[in-house]
Amino acid sequence: MQVEQLTCTIGAELVGLNLADVIHDDGLFAEVRQQLLRHRVLFLRNQDISHAEHVAFARRFGELEDHPVVGSHPDHPGLVQIHKSPENPPDRYENAWHTDTTWRENPSMGAVLRCLECPPVGGDTVWANMVVAYDRLPADVKARIEGLRARHSIEASFGAAMPIEKRLALKERYPDAEHPVVRTHPETGEKVLFVNSFATHFSNYHTPERVRFGQDFSPGAGELLRYLISQATIPEYQVRWRWKPNSIAIWDNRSTQHYAVMDYPPCHRKMNRAGIVGDTPY
Numbered sequence: 001m002q003v004e005q006l007t008c009t010i011g012a013e014l015v016g017l018n019l020a021d022v023i024h025d026d027g028l029f030a031e032v033r034q035q036l037l038r039h040r041v042l043f044l045r046n047q048d049i050s051h052a053e054h055v056a057f058a059r060r061f062g063e064l065e066d067h068p069v070v071g072s073h074p075d076h077p078g079l080v081q082i083h084k085s086p087e088n089p090p091d092r093y094e095n096a097w098h099t100d101t102t103w104r105e106n107p108s109m110g111a112v113l114r115c116l117e118c119p120p121v122g123g124d125t126v127w128a129n130m131v132v133a134y135d136r137l138p139a140d141v142k143a144r145i146e147g148l149r150a151r152h153s154i155e156a157s158f159g160a161a162m163p164i165e166k167r168l169a170l171k172e173r174y175p176d177a178e179h180p181v182v183r184t185h186p187e188t189g190e191k192v193l194f195v196n197s198f199a200t201h202f203s204n205y206h207t208p209e210r211v212r213f214g215q216d217f218s219p220g221a222g223e224l225l226r227y228l229i230s231q232a233t234i235p236e237y238q239v240r241w242r243w244k245p246n247s248i249a250i251w252d253n254r255s256t257q258h259y260a261v262m263d264y265p266p267c268h269r270k271m272n273r274a275g276i277v278g279d280t281p282y
Contacts, residue, residue: 001028003035010129010256011239012039019248020049023056032250033061036110037188041127041239041251041258047114048246051076051272058112058274065101065108065275068174069158073272080273082113086266094260096197097128097232100253100275103154103198105177108253109278115271118243122264125249126240128232128257134182134193137231145228148181148205152198178203181228183281185254192255194281195228232257253278 002015012035022028036042049057055076058064064078073079082094100108113125134142153159155171162170181202183194205221231237241249251258253276 001031003039005039006043007239009132009237009239010040010127011043011241012041013043013045015045017044018049019044019047019057020053023053023060029060036250036252040129040131040256041241041249043241044248044250045244046246047248049114051079054112054114054272055079055274058276061276062109063277065277067101067275068154068170078274080275082271082273084265084269086268095262097229097257097259098196098198099130099194099257102152102179102194102196103157103174103177106280107177107179107278109276110251110253111249111273111275113249113251113271113273115243115245115247117245117268117270119264119267119269122261122267123269124240124242124261126238126259126261127249127251128234128237128259129255130193130232130237130257131185131190131255132237133231133234134191137193141227142182144224145181149178149203150181150195150199150225151176151178151201151203152196153200154198156200157198176200179281183254186279186282188255190255193228193231195225196232196257197229199225199229201225232259254281 001017004013004015006012014032014035022032032042051073055064055078066072066078067080070080070082073081100111153176154174155167159167159170179194181195183192185192202221202225
């Protein structure tokens with residue numbers, strides 16, 4: 001296996017590796033996991049593996065999770081089918097900077113995404129390193145956000161276009177989760193900027209020190225949250241991947257955000273994602 005680093009801050013391509021071989025090889029899996037912690041997102045080409053092998057490889061990291069809105073493969077629970085077609089207006093939940101399932105109390109640890117069909121041009125995915133994003137914040141911003149927590153909502157994202165009864169039922173099933181704005185990576189100990197497009201507001205911002213007569217001190221909670229979310233858009237923190245059939249991306253959901261570029265209609269784009277159950281951020 002050769003490891004080809006793609007940018008200075010995030011991403012590497014693994015060359016000469018068949019993921020099917022990693023399923024039963026503890027040493028090889030340990031090496032892949034170490035490269036994932038180092039590079040945040042790993043890419044592979046020409047992985048003609050079965051759905052069962054896709055699931056089996058992802059399960060080496062942990063248990064898999066289904067999605068309450070996006071359906072899974074009927075024969076392979078945990079293998080979410082992200083299929084876009086010209087016949088159906090594409091949803092827009094992918095083309096926003098996000099970390100998967102932060103609306104859960106235990107957001108995904110990571111994911112293994114495989115391309116089945118993609119446009120000849122367009123439909124790339126971009127990832128951002130949120131460890132670097134935190135490290136390079138101004139010192140006064142780091143001081144301001146220390147101890148802050150934010151709410152993350154499936155109702156305000158996937159549920160927004162639903163009829164009100166269905167939207168409220170979704171929220172009842174998945175109440176807003178609250179996470180630290182800066183989380184600690186459980187394996188590396190690194191500090192990670194942990195707000196994204198699922199974050200709606202800070203839950204503990206309005207303290208006596210920050211509020212005057214019911215209004216925020218400038219720049220205010222809303223402006224601060226938008227500023228923090230915008231850090232993922234900085235090109236120096238990013239890697240961009242061009243998909244081909246049987247390409248695979250493996251990413252650490254705890255330290256990255258990603259954005260699926262919606263520049264390809266009216267083409268098909270069919271991806272299968274195995275999301276791995278994570279822990280409670282702290």
